Amino acid sequence: MRRESWAEPWRVKVVEPLRITTRAERERAIREAGYNTFLLRSEDVYIDLLTDSGTSAMSDRQWAGMMLGDEAYAGSRNFYSLQNAVLRYYGYPHLIPTHQGRGAEHILSRILISPGDHVPGNMYFTTTRVHQELAGGTFHDVIIDEAHDPASEHPFKGNVDLAKLDAVVQRYGAPRVPYVSVAATVNMAGGQPLSLANLREVREYTRAHGIRVILDATRAVENAWFIQQREPGQRGRRIDDILHEMCDLTDGATMSGKKDSLVNIGGWLGLRDERLAERARNLVVVYEGLHTYGGLAGRDMEAMAIGIEESVQEDHIRSRIGQVLYLGEQLIAAGIPIVRPIGGHAVFLDAAAMLPHIPREQFPAQSLAAALYVASGIRAMERGAVSAGRDPASGENRYPPLELVRLTIPRRVYTQAHMDVTAESVSTVYDARHRVRGLRFTYEPAMLRFFQARFEPVDAPVRRDADADPAGRMNDARSVSAA
Amino acid sequence: MRFQTIIEPFRIKTVEPIRQTTVAQRAAALEAAHHNVFLLQAEDVLIDLLTDSGTGAMSVHQWSGMMKGDESYAGARSFAVFERAVRDITGFAHVIPTHQGRAAEHILFSTMVRPGDVVPNNTHFDTTRANVQDRGGLALDLPAAEARDPHVAHPFKGNMDVEALERTLIDNPRRVPLVMITVTNNSEGGQPVSLENVRAVREVCTRHGVPLFIDACRFAENAWFIKTREPGYADCTPHEIARAMFALADGCTMSAKKDGMANIGGFLAMNDPELALRCRTRLVLTEGFPTYGGLAGYDLEAIAVGLHEALDEDYLRYRVRSIAYLGEKLTAGGVPIVTPTGGHALYLDAKRWLPHIPQSQYPAWALSLVLYVEGGIRAAEIGSVMFGLQPDGSERPADLELVRLAFPRRVYTQSHVDYVAEVVLHVGTLADRIRGVRIVQSPPVLRHFTSHFAPVADTLVSR
Numbered sequence: 001m002r003r004e005s006w007a008e009p010w011r012v013k014v015v016e017p018l019r020i021t022t023r024a025e026r027e028r029a030i031r032e033a034g035y036n037t038f039l040l041r042s043e044d045v046y047i048d049l050l051t052d053s054g055t056s057a058m059s060d061r062q063w064a065g066m067m068l069g070d071e072a073y074a075g076s077r078n079f080y081s082l083q084n085a086v087l088r089y090y091g092y093p094h095l096i097p098t099h100q101g102r103g104a105e106h107i108l109s110r111i112l113i114s115p116g117d118h119v120p121g122n123m124y125f126t127t128t129r130v131h132q133e134l135a136g137g138t139f140h141d142v143i144i145d146e147a148h149d150p151a152s153e154h155p156f157k158g159n160v161d162l163a164k165l166d167a168v169v170q171r172y173g174a175p176r177v178p179y180v181s182v183a184a185t186v187n188m189a190g191g192q193p194l195s196l197a198n199l200r201e202v203r204e205y206t207r208a209h210g211i212r213v214i215l216d217a218t219r220a221v222e223n224a225w226f227i228q229q230r231e232p233g234q235r236g237r238r239i240d241d242i243l244h245e246m247c248d249l250t251d252g253a254t255m256s257g258k259k260d261s262l263v264n265i266g267g268w269l270g271l272r273d274e275r276l277a278e279r280a281r282n283l284v285v286v287y288e289g290l291h292t293y294g295g296l297a298g299r300d301m302e303a304m305a306i307g308i309e310e311s312v313q314e315d316h317i318r319s320r321i322g323q324v325l326y327l328g329e330q331l332i333a334a335g336i337p338i339v340r341p342i343g344g345h346a347v348f349l350d351a352a353a354m355l356p357h358i359p360r361e362q363f364p365a366q367s368l369a370a371a372l373y374v375a376s377g378i379r380a381m382e383r384g385a386v387s388a389g390r391d392p393a394s395g396e397n398r399y400p401p402l403e404l405v406r407l408t409i410p411r412r413v414y415t416q417a418h419m420d421v422t423a424e425s426v427s428t429v430y431d432a433r434h435r436v437r438g439l440r441f442t443y444e445p446a447m448l449r450f451f452q453a454r455f456e457p458v459d460a461p462v463r464r465d466a467d468a469d470p471a472g473r474m475n476d477a478r479s480v481s482a483a
Numbered sequence: 484m485r486f487q488t489i490i491e492p493f494r495i496k497t498v499e500p501i502r503q504t505t506v507a508q509r510a511a512a513l514e515a516a517h518h519n520v521f522l523l524q525a526e527d528v529l530i531d532l533l534t535d536s537g538t539g540a541m542s543v544h545q546w547s548g549m550m551k552g553d554e555s556y557a558g559a560r561s562f563a564v565f566e567r568a569v570r571d572i573t574g575f576a577h578v579i580p581t582h583q584g585r586a587a588e589h590i591l592f593s594t595m596v597r598p599g600d601v602v603p604n605n606t607h608f609d610t611t612r613a614n615v616q617d618r619g620g621l622a623l624d625l626p627a628a629e630a631r632d633p634h635v636a637h638p639f640k641g642n643m644d645v646e647a648l649e650r651t652l653i654d655n656p657r658r659v660p661l662v663m664i665t666v667t668n669n670s671e672g673g674q675p676v677s678l679e680n681v682r683a684v685r686e687v688c689t690r691h692g693v694p695l696f697i698d699a700c701r702f703a704e705n706a707w708f709i710k711t712r713e714p715g716y717a718d719c720t721p722h723e724i725a726r727a728m729f730a731l732a733d734g735c736t737m738s739a740k741k742d743g744m745a746n747i748g749g750f751l752a753m754n755d756p757e758l759a760l761r762c763r764t765r766l767v768l769t770e771g772f773p774t775y776g777g778l779a780g781y782d783l784e785a786i787a788v789g790l791h792e793a794l795d796e797d798y799l800r801y802r803v804r805s806i807a808y809l810g811e812k813l814t815a816g817g818v819p820i821v822t823p824t825g826g827h828a829l830y831l832d833a834k835r836w837l838p839h840i841p842q843s844q845y846p847a848w849a850l851s852l853v854l855y856v857e858g859g860i861r862a863a864e865i866g867s868v869m870f871g872l873q874p875d876g877s878e879r880p881a882d883l884e885l886v887r888l889a890f891p892r893r894v895y896t897q898s899h900v901d902y903v904a905e906v907v908l909h910v911g912t913l914a915d916r917i918r919g920v921r922i923v924q925s926p927p928v929l930r931h932f933t934s935h936f937a938p939v940a941d942t943l944v945s946r
Contacts, residue, residue, distance in 0.1 A: 101585075106769050
């Protein structure tokens with residue numbers, strides 16, 4: 001087969017220098033960070049693959065839009081630009097801007113979920129599930145079984161299993177199911193898409209039962225690209241056309257503009273029902289900001305409106321996902337176990353398969369991410385048991401089938417050479433994988449623990465409580481007593 | 484010789500055109516906005532004095548900071564720059580960024596306030612009150628007596644009633660999780676709080692073992708008033724005064740959209756490490772990771788620069804003088820305003836100006852509508868629409884019926900101010916013909932933002 005080379009559909013306009021550190025510096029840095037890559041200083045990181053969220057490079061057009069910010073508190077023209085862009089490409093008539101995606105999730109959970117409700121979804125996402133649980137709901141995973149098998153080559157591992165969905169609805173009754181939460185693509189499954197055919201089935205099923213469908217549209221453009229590439233009969237369609245149809249099959253969406261939409265900050269909630277939108281507006285003003293800015297500067301709404309348009313361009317999305325494929329294929333060629341097929345925004349290393357000598361309760365993925373940083377200065381993110389947290393009822397650790405390390409590619413930031421270095425670095429760690437040791441908690445926050453947790457190697461001497469530093473490095477300043 | 488004219492301590496680097504409209508166009512726009520200026524399209528506004536929040540012009544130094552934004556999700560160097568600036572000014576050990584001020588309040592209150600608690604403040608601002616009530620707490624206003632009369636010329640009308648605070652703490656043992664003091668006191672006319680008053684509040688708080696938090700939105704303007712009005716501080720820099728004020732408190736909430744000179748952003752800062760940890764745990768739920776708190780890296784940079792620019796003496800002198808200049812023109816024209824003029828806004832006293840409109844017909848709201856139709860000026864009501872709705876759903880008239888002309892920082896010139904004075908004086912000639920309004924539709928909280936109104940008569944101004 002002929003390999004199609006691709007080149008970025010842009011040239012570089014502004015650069016940001018990187019610092020290369022020594023192994024000794026990195027060993028110290030990861031120890032100070034409690035073996036949690038979230039707690040590293042970005043200055044100590046060489047290639048930052050922690051997340052694709054808010055880390056993109058904006059275009060010159062977006063920066064020009066930043067200069068067109070209308071910072072009026074109410075009725076800013078940038079709000080109308082954003083409203084038009086969302087209406088045109090996503091199709092939701094009611095737009096409520098929020099400072100980022102979790103702001104939209106917070107508002108949505110508050111208006112739709114009552115205590116005792118049940119929310120089915122195609123695999124959990126960390127912040128989404130916490131907001132559902134805080135509103136009194138219980139999340140139920142209804143993704144197809146293939147999603148939990150990292151080796152399965154199913155083209156749409158993000159699909160909803162209709163039988164599982166039906167089981168939840170039958171068990172609790174449709175009135176206790178306020179909506180089905182559908183993510184496109186599914187982050188925790190490895191950036192895997194769902195198919196248009198599956199989404200249509202979900203829509204038919206929920207319509208028959210009077211249940212809403214809410215899309216997590218964070219990476220829906222990337223999902224549309226996979227539909228175009230993989231789904232029978234979709235090959236000739238435009239990305240924006242597919243995206244619009246996906247949204248047409250839902251009642252609303254939460255969006256983090258920090259992913260697909262190529263901005264550093266911003267999100268929104270899109271709804272079709274006017275009465276629901278009214279309730280959302282009444283809440284957004286309490287937590288986020290007036291409904292025409294939602295906690296964003298005017299310029300940020302303008303940058304997002306332009307970013308939305310750039311995100312659906314075929315050249316952009318081809319090179320975006322092409323870069324992720326480029327890295328993934330190199331790793332496959334080197335024999336490294338990764339989640340297959342390669343996802344849209346990241347390559348996911350299968351830590352359980354790579355480090356079979358580390359038991360799950362010693363967090364192989366957390367250990368692998370720390371080891372990768374020490375070896376090369378590359379920062380990745382754990383997406384396994386640490387991210388999954390504890391069951392709110394039993395207090396036990398949740399061990400999801402997938403124990404992964406995510407190499408997330410920011411949009412338009414790194415070059416092919418950076419990907420080459422990344423592939424080499426992962427291979428180096430893989431070759432020395434038997435030397436990677438497990439970790440244990442020294443500090444574990446109650447909610448969303450992966451962000452601020454601290455660890456130490458399991459073979460370190462056990463510390464007395466008095467030595468523990470729960471507040472960590474961010475609290476390193478000496479406390480100044482109030483006069 | 485020493486020249487008397489105070490000029491803007493900057494020149495203009497970037498401009499934003501504004502659009503002229505006719506009275507007929509504005510009347511139609513207001514109709515479409517359901518007689519609520521918050522619902523107007525900003526394009527239809529000529530001079531936007533709705534708020535000084537997030538509407539300022541950034542400096543070249545702030546914009547260059549924007550280009551240096553480190554957008555790393557965790558541990559960004561922009562956070563280190565931001566943290567350093569906040570610590571340098573407040574002295575607080577723990578700095579937690581938030582997307583804006585109300586989010587800092589939300590985090591603080593949801594961590595500290597339980598249902599049935601009482602939170603005293605010199606005067607709560609609207610979002611602060613909403614956030615306390617949202618937690619099932621009682622937001623108790625304890626302004627000093629002199630604040631209640633808009634026409635008394637006391638230098639520190641923002642002060643808190645220290646005796647009333649003491650009584651509150653005695654009457655509600657263990658029900659007061661924190662005391663807040665707002666500088667400057669926005670709801671009472673942007674009036675400053677003296678350092679002496681903050682010190683007295685601190686003593687009461689210490690005696691009762693209750694932490695004191697400052698709502699620091701306009702800390703720099705307040706520092707300027709202390710420098711120019713309070714004996715003993717004339718030779719201190721605003722930075723030194725700010726440090727002295729923060730040193731009396733255990734923490735602060737801040738909207739960087741005011742004296743942070745930024746278009747978005749805020750923070751929460753405190754000394755208690757255990758409280759900081761609990762706040763950060765809440766932060767990741769609704770705001771973002773602790774080193775960005777829901778802001779882009781570029782915003783953190785812009786705020787870090789802006790916080791220091793806000794303390795510049797030439798800037799503060801120009802800032803406060805602009806408001807006083809408008810106040811002098813209006814007073815000379817017989818318009819009743821809150822005196823002395825405050826730090827960020829000039830407040831028209833609608834209760835005195837429009838005595839024929841009962842408070843149940845929202846005289847200040849009606850006045851704000853007429854200002855828009857006649858001159859294209861957008862101003863905010865601070866009266867019974869904003870404060871009249873009680874948590875139990877009943878209606879109680881506010882103490883004051885004010886229209887706030889809030890000045891965005893570094894945005895409008897003296898010519899704009901002259902135009903505003905001319906419009907207000909013109910509206911004065913219509914005063915006895917202005918009619919009240921009624922609420923047609925309103926949400927359960929923060930109703931001023933989204934309610935729909937209608938004039939009680941056929942027109943706002945009778946013919």
